[in-house]
Amino acid sequence: MRYLALLGGDESLGPAPGTxxxxxxxxxxxxxxxxxxxxxxxxxxxxxAATATTIRHGDAEPxxxxxxxxxxxxxxxxxxxxxxxxxxxxxxxxxxxxxxxDGWVSLRPMVEWFDxxxxxxxxxxxxxxxxxxxxxxxxxxxxxxxxxxxxxxxxQRFMDQVGDAVQAGGALHPIATATTVQVRDGDVIxxxxxxxESAEVVGGFYVVRANDRDAAVAxxxxxxxxxxxxxxxxxxxx
Amino acid sequence: xxRAFRSESGRVLATLARQLGDLDAAEDAVQEAFAEAMRTWxxxxxxxxxGAWITTTARNRAIDGARRESRREAKxxxxxxxxxxxxSSGPADPGDPSIDGSPEPEPADDQLRLIFTCCHPALAPAxxxxxxxxxxxxxxxxxxxxxxxxxxxxxxxxxxxxxxxIRTAAIPFRVPPAHLLPERLPPVLACIxxxxxxxxxxxxxxxxxxxxLCDEATRLGRLVVELMPDxxxxxxxxxxxxxxxxxxxxxxxxxxDLVLLEDQDRSxxxxxxxxxxxxxxxxxxxxxxxxxxxxxxAIAGLHATASSWANTDWPQIAALxxxxxxxxxxxxxxxxxxxxxxxxxxxxxxxxxxxAVADDPRLARTHLxxxxxxxxxxxxxxxxxxxxxxxAALALARTGPERAFLExxxxxxxx
Numbered sequence: 001m002r003y004l005a006l007l008g009g010d011e012s013l014g015p016a017p018g019t020x021x022x023x024x025x026x027x028x029x030x031x032x033x034x035x036x037x038x039x040x041x042x043x044x045x046x047x048x049a050a051t052a053t054t055i056r057h058g059d060a061e062p063x064x065x066x067x068x069x070x071x072x073x074x075x076x077x078x079x080x081x082x083x084x085x086x087x088x089x090x091x092x093x094x095x096x097x098x099x100x101x102d103g104w105v106s107l108r109p110m111v112e113w114f115d116x117x118x119x120x121x122x123x124x125x126x127x128x129x130x131x132x133x134x135x136x137x138x139x140x141x142x143x144x145x146x147x148x149x150x151x152x153x154x155x156q157r158f159m160d161q162v163g164d165a166v167q168a169g170g171a172l173h174p175i176a177t178a179t180t181v182q183v184r185d186g187d188v189i190x191x192x193x194x195x196x197e198s199a200e201v202v203g204g205f206y207v208v209r210a211n212d213r214d215a216a217v218a219x220x221x222x223x224x225x226x227x228x229x230x231x232x233x234x235x236x237x238x
Numbered sequence: 239x240x241r242a243f244r245s246e247s248g249r250v251l252a253t254l255a256r257q258l259g260d261l262d263a264a265e266d267a268v269q270e271a272f273a274e275a276m277r278t279w280x281x282x283x284x285x286x287x288x289g290a291w292i293t294t295t296a297r298n299r300a301i302d303g304a305r306r307e308s309r310r311e312a313k314x315x316x317x318x319x320x321x322x323x324x325x326s327s328g329p330a331d332p333g334d335p336s337i338d339g340s341p342e343p344e345p346a347d348d349q350l351r352l353i354f355t356c357c358h359p360a361l362a363p364a365x366x367x368x369x370x371x372x373x374x375x376x377x378x379x380x381x382x383x384x385x386x387x388x389x390x391x392x393x394x395x396x397x398x399x400x401x402x403x404i405r406t407a408a409i410p411f412r413v414p415p416a417h418l419l420p421e422r423l424p425p426v427l428a429c430i431x432x433x434x435x436x437x438x439x440x441x442x443x444x445x446x447x448x449x450x451l452c453d454e455a456t457r458l459g460r461l462v463v464e465l466m467p468d469x470x471x472x473x474x475x476x477x478x479x480x481x482x483x484x485x486x487x488x489x490x491x492x493x494x495d496l497v498l499l500e501d502q503d504r505s506x507x508x509x510x511x512x513x514x515x516x517x518x519x520x521x522x523x524x525x526x527x528x529x530x531x532x533x534x535x536a537i538a539g540l541h542a543t544a545s546s547w548a549n550t551d552w553p554q555i556a557a558l559x560x561x562x563x564x565x566x567x568x569x570x571x572x573x574x575x576x577x578x579x580x581x582x583x584x585x586x587x588x589x590x591x592x593x594a595v596a597d598d599p600r601l602a603r604t605h606l607x608x609x610x611x612x613x614x615x616x617x618x619x620x621x622x623x624x625x626x627x628x629x630a631a632l633a634l635a636r637t638g639p640e641r642a643f644l645e646x647x648x649x650x651x652x653x
Contacts, residue, residue, distance in 0.1 A: 001408050085410075086408045086410035087358075087407045087408050087410065088409075088414065088418070107407075109406050109407045109408065173406045176399055177402070177403050177406045179407060188421055190359035190360055191359065192359075192360055192361055192362040192403075
């Protein structure tokens with residue numbers, strides 16, 4: 001069983017890169033990376049919400065705007081793909097993620113997940129972006145329905161079109177299956193639902209390789225979804 | 239006959255849920271067994287051991303169902319390209335003893351597993367209560383809807399969604415390991431208390447349903463104590479429920495009016511329940527790990543064993559509310575403390591306690607704050623202010639008996 005852990009918090013309270021506080025925070029993530037190594041299937045740190053680009057599909061040409069899909073104080077900051085047998089095991093992992101202690105971790109069961117690996121093609125050096133799928137939840141977001149199968153076929157066509165530009169991707173179960181994990185004063189607070197309905201990734205995400213923002217937008221705008229939020233990945237020492 | 243069936247169905251369902259690793263399949267099997275009972279019991283009579291009959295019938299139905307399912311799945315798998323992650327692993331416990339050949343666990347252990355699954359914190363509290371009543375207590379959806387004054391469709395949808403989340407997000411079917419109990423037991427106890435409170439307080443619902451909710455909550459409370467005898471808060475909750483329940487008949491008059499504790503006929507209290515509650519509380523307190531339920535039970539116990547309202551140990555009650563406010567801060571606790579303070583230090587001191595929480599938003603929508611203020615103002619002889627406070631309380635009071643009581647008092651001070 002795989003879970004997507006979405007990490008969020010108030011960016012304005014977080015330390016800036018280059019400061020000792022930032023290094024301390026990163027050490028927290030390194031520690032989680034070591035202790036949970038067997039369970040971590042994938043993970044990306046994101047650059048700030050201000051670096052986001054949002055693509056909205058309507059009747060006319062796609063609308064590309066600067067900024068995140070939803071302007072919220074509690075911004076999305078990263079993600080992990082976790083392997084766990086049960087939700088309790090996933091919660092045990094989530095409580096160790098630094099974001100749970102000053103922000104939140106939202107757990108979503110995944111329908112599927114693939115990762116071709118960063119070295120799979122000659123483009124390993126290219127910057128990477130995470131393209132999150134946002135929008136209203138529709139019938140197509142319910143697995144095992146004809147609408148879902150149609151959506152799956154559309155995503156398959158997208159993948160065929162863009163080829164190696166997509167490194168990884170995952171599809172999620174509906175938002176109703178989300179669970180939020182926070183740790184405050186040592187107590188774990190588990191609650192039903194996403195942290196903030198408006199800011200919640202709906203269907204899934206892709207990890208896109210592109211030389212620059214425009215190239216990433218050119219890939220992401222082909223994703224069959226109501227709206228896409230594109231966020232540059234913060235490449236951390238590995 | 240329905241009653242005989244229900245008293246067994248929770249147990250059967252819990253065991254089937256573990257064996258099948260699937261709540262829906264277990265529920266379907268129990269429903270089918272119920273239909274079968276409806277067909278055959280009237281003709282042949284209720285079997286000597288209805289529990290065994292239902293278990294056998296439901297298990298056979300489940301096995302039939304599983305065979306159908308596996309044929310269907312085999313076909314689907316052949317038709318669909320499914321990745322390794324496409325399978326959700328359901329609520330089955332990977333360490334399921336029925337799989338590895340260890341001895342079968344006790345049915346009661348299965349019920350405890352089911353309670354913890356139904357009250358998992360990843361489910362909303364309203365869903366926890368509905369699931370527990372449906373699956374553990376065997377209430378029908380329509381009965382739950384009636385008890386909570388909600389449309390049946392709302393409750394039905396809540397149940398469907400909650401079960402879908404248990405399955406899809408893989409909420410495990412197990413009693414959490416010891417290190418997780420401090421955070422997992424409270425929602426279970428809160429759910430049981432909520433079931434009880436709904437039965438105890440909701441005077442708009444018909445008497446039969448209320449009684450049923452109180453009885454189910456007490457049964458669940460006993461079950462958790464039986465299975466977790468070392469948890470003092472579980473025992474404290476049971477003691478609290480027994481203390482409250484002992485006053486069930488005395489708190490509503492023949493005419494349906496709410497009778498305040500101070501005016502109740504103490505001889506009509508159920509003294510066996512009080513004795514049982516006192517014994518449970520004493521056993522809980524021996525563990526020296528006090529918590530909110532033990533404190534509330536201790537307060538209820540002081541009321542239950544006092545010879546009269548005036549002869550109640552008010553200093554001790556005020557001190558216990560102070561302690562309760564420390565371990566579980568709540569403005570409602572402060573209001574209750576104010577009542578005790580009124581007896582020990584007088585209504586003026588009590589009014590200070592009330593006014594200190596007057597702006598708490600958690601009290602904004604209940605009549606408790608103005609009703610408590612009104613009573614203290616009345617005792618201080620500030621009749622006009624008291625009448626205003628009774629009016630404010632009336633604007634917020636929900637149930638008939640509460641409203642009738644407040645109206646009587648308002649007329650007294652205004653007249």
